Amino acid sequence: MNVVQMQKTVxxxxxxxxxxxxxxYRLVAHYGWTxxxxxxxxxxxxxxxxxxxxxxxxxxxxxxxFHEITASSLVxxxxxxxxxxxxxxxxxxxxxxxxxxxxxxxxxxxxxxxLHTDDGTAVSAQADGLLPLTQTALTLVGNMAxxxxxxxxxxHEERERLVADLGQSNTMILRNRGTLTCGETVADAFIxxxxxxxxxxxxxxxxxxxxxxxxxxxxxVENVASQIASFEGNLGGLAxxxxxxxxxxxxxxxxx
Numbered sequence: 001m002n003v004v005q006m007q008k009t010v011x012x013x014x015x016x017x018x019x020x021x022x023x024x025y026r027l028v029a030h031y032g033w034t035x036x037x038x039x040x041x042x043x044x045x046x047x048x049x050x051x052x053x054x055x056x057x058x059x060x061x062x063x064x065x066f067h068e069i070t071a072s073s074l075v076x077x078x079x080x081x082x083x084x085x086x087x088x089x090x091x092x093x094x095x096x097x098x099x100x101x102x103x104x105x106x107x108x109x110x111x112x113x114x115l116h117t118d119d120g121t122a123v124s125a126q127a128d129g130l131l132p133l134t135q136t137a138l139t140l141v142g143n144m145a146x147x148x149x150x151x152x153x154x155x156h157e158e159r160e161r162l163v164a165d166l167g168q169s170n171t172m173i174l175r176n177r178g179t180l181t182c183g184e185t186v187a188d189a190f191i192x193x194x195x196x197x198x199x200x201x202x203x204x205x206x207x208x209x210x211x212x213x214x215x216x217x218x219x220x221v222e223n224v225a226s227q228i229a230s231f232e233g234n235l236g237g238l239a240x241x242x243x244x245x246x247x248x249x250x251x252x253x254x255x256x
Contacts, residue, residue: 018058019254023247026066027243044056055103059099060092062090070254114174120179129146133202138224147166170188
């Protein structure tokens with residue numbers, strides 16, 4: 001289905017969500033966080049209804065690199081795994097397991113991101129997880145969730161345990177696997193992931209120095225957690241337009 005046909009068959013809200021999610025894939029390619037065709041991000045389709053009356057979400061087609069993703073190439077699938085959009089592609093079963101779990105349990109979540117970056121995966125393999133070593137990490141550690149590794153996410157029974165571990169957090173480290181963030185919008189999930197990935201990269205650099213660490217006190221950790229909890233700004237909304245301008249200057253084909 002070409003771009004014009006796709007735009008005519010979906011709502012304006014769904015098309016905007018498609019554009020934002022495609023932009024998210026392109027941004028991850030820009031920052032070098034990809035794992036070939038693997039790992040996924042998904043976005044809830046506004047006002048969508050699946051085959052069993054539940055909601056639907058958009059996800060990357062299996063086989064495409066992140067820099068190839070466009071608004072019209074994203075696959076719409078419901079919580080039962082039924083593909084709802086016209087496509088020649090399949091979706092990744094493991095990606096469906098993780099994303100369907102969060103979308104089914106967290107109706108406040110509009111977007112879910114999952115990565116296997118070098119630094120994020122390295123931190124996920126460290127017993128203490130994300131440490132409060134930097135201001136970037138301190139903004140996250142107070143509300144960080146963790147899930148123990150169970151194998152490749154092909155067992156749908158894992159979904160219940162994953163969402164139980166996630167709780168109401170928007171930031172999660174999947175042990176021995178990578179990172180996961182979610183947010184009300186694509187922009188929110190991306191900014192959360194940008195912060196988490198930077199914190200992980202900083203931690204790996206700090207620990208590689210081989211010198212004594214300056215660990216903030218418990219009081220400082222709690223104070224930053226309190227500051228973040230009371231923050232009323234919208235970092236995603238502030239940064240997203242600038243990120244889209246950067247993408248448009250480089251290659252605006254994600255909008256197709």
